[in-house]
Amino acid sequence: MKKTQLARQLLEQVSRWLPHKPVEVVADCAYSCREVLRHLPPGVVFVGAMRADSTLHRPRTRPCRSPATGRLLTKDILLPKPEKIARDDKHPWLSMTLTLYGATTQVQYKELVARWYRSAGKLLLKIVLVKVPRGELSLRVFFCTDLSRTARQVIEDHGSRWGIEVLFRDLKQLLGFASSRARSPLAVLRTAPWVGVCYTLLVLWYMELGWDTSRMGLPLRPWCRTKHTVSFADILRLAQRTLASVDWVDPRLLLARLPQPTSRPRPRAA
Template sequence: MLPNPTVPPTLLRLLNHFWPCFTRPTFTVFAALVTGLIAHTGTRTVCGMLTGAGLARAWPHDRAHAFFAQRRWNPDRLGQTAARLVVQTCTAPGEALTLAVDDTLVKRSGSTVFARSRQHDGAAPGPAKLGWGVCFVVTALAVRVRGRDRALALPTLARCWRPAPAPAPRLSACARTACALEHARHRHDQAHRGLRMRLEAEAALPRGHRLPGTDPKPALHRRLTESQHALARARADHDTALEQVLEPAGAGTPHPTKTETAIALGARQARLFGDRMIHVVADAAYHSPALRALPPNMTWTFRLMSSAVLSAPAPPARPGTPTRPGRPAISGARLGTPDRIARRAAFTPTRVPGRSIAAIECRWARSLGRTPVRLVLVRQDAGTRPYDLALLTTDTTSPAEQVVERYADRWPIETCFQDARAHLGLEQARNRTRAAVERTVPLQLLTYSLVVLWYHHHGNAAADVDARRCAHPWYGSKTAPAFADMLAALRREIIDHRISARVDDLRVVRLIREIVHDWLAIAA
């Protein structure tokens, strides 16, 4: 059991939601390490978490290391539980969810660290954006918490990603099953359309008449049944491929791409919230043929590269014209690159002065096949470029301005990574084994979400902002608490709990609090 002063009751009530994910002894270690990670102001190694919990002299450090390297618990279950908490706490019933997707390189040193390699690092200085470390693909729910007008990205699921040791094939297993599912859907739609046209034509005939030739209805029914079976098989194969993406890659197993990993993580949360629409927003690197088979309640929006060539939708067949032999057209006339489209597009003013927007229905046949997509272009009226931002989205029903506002909520995941590095020691762990590496970073990102959720319930945004502006007069325009303010408030709660649990005299407690808070401000 934990010593009484270790975890304050307000934080323990939040951590109790994760009780089903652990055994009783493992949950005790989980609660202690999360509290230590929040309270510690030094290096946030595993031993640093134990020190921050005040258990360095009560527990052997092997107990903390074994929690990451040996104990049985799944970080995905923690992420799904955190996602439920975020949705229940920060969103209205039935509200659509915005899921930000990105990857981050956690810098690690040592040749024996699992999955460490030289990979792309967008935050690296200089033109060569490369660094040594372990890459994690992260999904985060963009929500607005109490006291803030702008969104915060609360991490939910994170998965360690390794680059393929050999050149990857043109289409991976997940992309192939997505293309097969797309073809199966198209064939099913064709069979259903053919049967409906036959029934409509027969219904239009006078009583006692029928269409010339043999009766094709049995053949059409048989074709529709076969297409339904083929569609069910293709959907099952694609679901299996998505689950295999999240399974540990062994020897000879093809490594999934970052986009496929993000799709698998997003699809898992789409099943978790089947009654809500999930709008995924990602940067320009997250596009793949695997996007052709998204779940029905999930859309995908990403920044389009300037070299992409788009086409118009395929024109509908004219009624009464004979069916042409061969496969029907995927797309229509060539529209060109976003630059060429923007020069001919009709822009309309937005609610933001000085900005205009245009939306064009199109297809990206080379990557997304016949998937209906929409190109959203944004430009500054005073600028000289044809456009400043090009977004491609599978959401063809929402207003264009809403798509842009939704994409703007992707940026908080970048600040989440920065805050996790600066305040939660995202790159300071020293473990090397596979289980420890794959669990430590998700737990630290989960702690970020827990701090924000705790502050949403128990924080005082106005008082914290006033205190920061009083202590730092140069923050005159500060109106909302930052993550550092939320973390400081929770640290004060932990310290107050530890002091009040040991000292009975309120005057002494108040004096100790003032002294400790001053030392905490110096240490931070």
């Protein structure tokens, strides 16, 4: 089964779990496809990305006849591709300041409402073109199935998925989620929740410590001299150093080192 088919089944399952709750899905180009977009459950808002050479159409707002045959035209109007719209000086670039990846960024953009028949069918999409000053791609094209969303919301929502991408990267490369040896059905079902619980406990443990970054002993990398924040790899390294000094042979000594909970005074009876 393809990953896009699994994504479609996952959306349908979540929609059944939350029948009266709004659900928002943020995905990259790989999942912004026909298999997912044409089978979105009701109440699901999809924010994704498309190629700069995608074919777009605009619905007709008034009846029009063909000048050659006189027949009534019913097909949508073919629009220029996003890469051509970006070069069109008739539609100037707009500018705004927003927060992306934790930093304030100045963004130039264009927006329109159109249909993307190849993947989304007749569904109207809010499409936002963003000029990229650096990188391999000079233009990024994002879209949203909710036409009431502003361009700021579409761009920031798509940027918010980066934290989820980093989470899966850490689960696979640092906690061994990608190299699990589980074979039985129950073991496979337990692996992902268990790895997620371990990740959550480690992050909460570090937040409970409240350590300053200078006390972490962050490694000095010649290729990254501007690192001032703590990553999950640093938290995992700190946990490994902490657990390495613990005496696991005698459980009583281990329990004796744990901080004792403070007892709260019981209220007196009247």
